[in-house]
Amino acid sequence: MKKDLMEILCCPVCKGDLELEVVRENDVEVLDGALYCKKCNERYPIEDGIPNLLPPELR
Amino acid sequence: MVIRIYRDKEFELLEDVYDPGEDSYMMVDAALDEVTYGEKVLEIGTGSGIISLFIKDIANVVAVDINPHACRNARQNGIDVIRTDMFSGICGKFDTIIFNPPYLPTSDEERLDTWLNRAFDGGPSGKDVIYSFIENVRNHLTPHGKVLTVISSLTDIEDVEDKFRAHGFKVDTLSVHKICFESLAVLKAYLA
Numbered sequence: 001m002k003k004d005l006m007e008i009l010c011c012p013v014c015k016g017d018l019e020l021e022v023v024r025e026n027d028v029e030v031l032d033g034a035l036y037c038k039k040c041n042e043r044y045p046i047e048d049g050i051p052n053l054l055p056p057e058l059r
Numbered sequence: 060m061v062i063r064i065y066r067d068k069e070f071e072l073l074e075d076v077y078d079p080g081e082d083s084y085m086m087v088d089a090a091l092d093e094v095t096y097g098e099k100v101l102e103i104g105t106g107s108g109i110i111s112l113f114i115k116d117i118a119n120v121v122a123v124d125i126n127p128h129a130c131r132n133a134r135q136n137g138i139d140v141i142r143t144d145m146f147s148g149i150c151g152k153f154d155t156i157i158f159n160p161p162y163l164p165t166s167d168e169e170r171l172d173t174w175l176n177r178a179f180d181g182g183p184s185g186k187d188v189i190y191s192f193i194e195n196v197r198n199h200l201t202p203h204g205k206v207l208t209v210i211s212s213l214t215d216i217e218d219v220e221d222k223f224r225a226h227g228f229k230v231d232t233l234s235v236h237k238i239c240f241e242s243l244a245v246l247k248a249y250l251a
Contacts, residue, residue, distance in 0.1 A: 012148040050131070
């Protein structure tokens, strides 16, 4: 996912802001990592460039 | 992997992803007519990414799908995609929101036990998903934003139009195609 997508993403549970945690990236985008919601203490994975913003029970 | 072609574009289609049909192609044509240069666009339920593919060079397009195979497929077709359930992980506002919804009336016995079910299953009346969309979409539109969607006569097009109007939208019918046992209508709903 491209980093500018952060502007439109939010936690699917509390709708709060997310923090981007990068594990692997290239010049264009983040390939692996997570989106962290501090309020819910929940990590939403980014795998192969696709952020998964489903609540844990729906993944 | 299968390759499909529409107009001048080739795109990939993976298993367990909706194979674009007449509804998809009507939506491509509508999007090319209605989306203007530089707009922010969100596509819900992108599937293979076919609709977003045609407008991504014109507009700033982001797509979502709940089906993991669809997400992978849309990404392979060059679409910026997020896996989420309709609007649940999305907080921004968009000039155009595009949705080819699951609109088929579906009983318990007809339901598929795969992710592909999410591309068709509109609940017993066919209206469950489009109604939920209409109830939430306004929060994600800019003040002059618009919605492009497609619905079948099997679902009741007039009821869906009325639902949009009840939520403050004006509705235009952009195109109607009769196919063997149903009619499909592409609707544009916009804030007055």
